[in-house]
Amino acid sequence: MTEIINSIQKIAVEIKDAIKTKDTGKVESLNSSGDIQVKLDVISDEIVERHLLKTSSVIEIISEEKEDAMPANPNGKYFVAYDPLDGSSLIDVDLSVGSIFGIYKGGYSGENIVAAVYIVYGPRVEMVVARDTVELFRLNEETNEFEFVKELRLEEKGKILGPGGTQKYWYPYHKEMIDNFFKDGYRLRYSGGMVPDLHQILLKGGGLFAYPGTEDKPKGKLRKLFEVFPFAYVYNKAGGLAVDGKNDLLDLDIDGYHDTTPCFFGSNYEIKKVLKTYEGAEK
Ligand SMILES: O=P(O)(O)OC[C@H]1O[C@](O)(COP(=O)(O)O)[C@@H](O)[C@@H]1O
Ligand SMILES: [Mg+2]
Ligand SMILES: [Mg+2]
Numbered sequence: 001m002t003e004i005i006n007s008i009q010k011i012a013v014e015i016k017d018a019i020k021t022k023d024t025g026k027v028e029s030l031n032s033s034g035d036i037q038v039k040l041d042v043i044s045d046e047i048v049e050r051h052l053l054k055t056s057s058v059i060e061i062i063s064e065e066k067e068d069a070m071p072a073n074p075n076g077k078y079f080v081a082y083d084p085l086d087g088s089s090l091i092d093v094d095l096s097v098g099s100i101f102g103i104y105k106g107g108y109s110g111e112n113i114v115a116a117v118y119i120v121y122g123p124r125v126e127m128v129v130a131r132d133t134v135e136l137f138r139l140n141e142e143t144n145e146f147e148f149v150k151e152l153r154l155e156e157k158g159k160i161l162g163p164g165g166t167q168k169y170w171y172p173y174h175k176e177m178i179d180n181f182f183k184d185g186y187r188l189r190y191s192g193g194m195v196p197d198l199h200q201i202l203l204k205g206g207g208l209f210a211y212p213g214t215e216d217k218p219k220g221k222l223r224k225l226f227e228v229f230p231f232a233y234v235y236n237k238a239g240g241l242a243v244d245g246k247n248d249l250l251d252l253d254i255d256g257y258h259d260t261t262p263c264f265f266g267s268n269y270e271i272k273k274v275l276k277t278y279e280g281a282e283k
């Protein structure tokens with residue numbers, strides 16, 4: 001595991017440099033989820049692949065940008081699923097982006113995830129590592145080393161809300177729930193990049209990030225393996241909750257590498273409200 005985390009630190013430094021120096025334009029291809037790829041998605045994917053394939057404890061990798069899994073070291077024991085560049089459409093407007101890694105043992109499913117790591121490329125580069133605890137590190141740009149900052153814990157209730165999905169297609173009960181949070185005084189925090197949006201909620205001690213199923217996309221947008229399971233693991237280990245409306249996200253299985261699911265991440269108070277809303281909901 002330490003070997004994988006060391007490898008991710010090298011990956012982060014290379015992706016940070018690529019973001020700063022490489023072309024931010026689009027390529028003529030779509031990824032497996034049908035998203036327009038930008039050149040940096042492809043470059044970042046190659047950086048991660050190059051490092052992880054030479055990491056002896058990794059048996060297999062799969063990326064948001066790849067159709068299929070790639071074998072790594074046959075003697076390795078960890079399966080790594082990653083989103084090399086999350087929020088890549090925000091690069092041309094210079095907002096924060098990220099990389100997300102889920103580390104699985106025995107194959108890919110919510111219950112098999114054993115660690116999660118994400119990187120935030122913002123004004124500063126930060127790394128969050130979730131194992132038994134959730135720890136924040138910051139890149140020292142002089143030494144290119146990540147330095148420990150503090151352990152992260154969610155409080156019982158927060159004050160901010162990141163509501164994703166096209167509002168026009170929200171189910172009425174979902175809209176009513178979001179409206180009620182705002183009526184209760186929650187403040188809007190949504191950049192369109194799940195890494196900085198979830199990082200903000202985690203560092204501010206709590207709140208809710210919601211990317212629901214909608215009339216046009218009943219299974220939501222965010223991908224279980226590359227985005228949802230890693231953050232569900234982080235939020236659970238930080239003392240919060242992560243659900244699909246009814247079930248714990250980490251109780252979910254996958255039918256395919258690129259499966260999506262509605263998802264809600266937050267502190268206990270907000271997630272209990274979500275469960276209550278969705279329990280009584282009729283679509
Ligand atoms: O544009 P929307 O519908 O608000 O979606 C935003 C979501 O899409 C994503 O950008 C998807 O990530 P990618 O950039 O890796 O495709 C998430 O980071 C974010 O939460
Ligand atoms: Mg993403
Ligand atoms: Mg991506």
